[in-house]
């Protein structure tokens with residue numbers, strides 16, 4: 396997916412992926428990661444997701460990365476907070492009370508910029524990318540993450556190739572992450588809305604096999 400594709404989606408307000416409420420799978424399953432509340436959580440391709448607020452409410456410092464400046468701006472404006480804005484490692488960083496949103500390309504990050512986070516929440520990031528980019532994304536994410544990391548990942552499964560969002564099979568999750576992480580399916584939710592017939596949301600817990 397080219398950067399312009401996303402910039403255009405944000406400019407035109409075609410952001411059907413955005414959820415007004417905190418993601419229910421995050422609330423339901425986050426505790427299963429057993430991440431200490433003072434550990435930083437990384438939210439890749441974060442959009443203006445309210446999930447970052449919820450994670451902060453649990454005590455975690457949060458770092459998100461998002462390509463669209465409009466999305467970064469909207470996250471703070473819509474939550475009635477005025478962030479401090481500064482240039483940081485080649486990104487425009489907006490920060491307030493433990494939430495830092497880096498505006499720029501995920502593929503230019505380094506682990507220092509994400510405060511060496513060992514916990515990740517991926518909702519609508521992996522599935523936003525076409526197959527080749529998913530491989531690159533998974534490789535890059537794993538390079539960023541230190542030993543002992545954990546990921547709560549939400550994927551979608553449905554018939555068909557078009558996207559975003561894209562369908563990501565269990566086999567693909569295994570191919571992308573199975574070498575490094577032990578992978579547990581926490582929930583498979585069959586969408587009930589007839590417009591989403593045949594679509595499932597799948598929640599995965601990835602835990603680094605290597606001891607810390």
Ligand SMILES: C[S@@+](CC[C@H](N)C(=O)[O-])C[C@H]1O[C@@H](n2cnc3c(N)ncnc32)[C@H](O)[C@@H]1O
Nearest residue numbers: 401412440441442444461462500501518519523
């Ligand atoms: C499907 S949206 C999901 C947003 C968010 N995770 C959510 O749950 O609402 C994917 C987001 O990734 C952003 N994005 C796409 N490619 C990116 C990249 N290379 N680096 C940073 N952000 C990117 C897009 O602008 C878009 O906001």
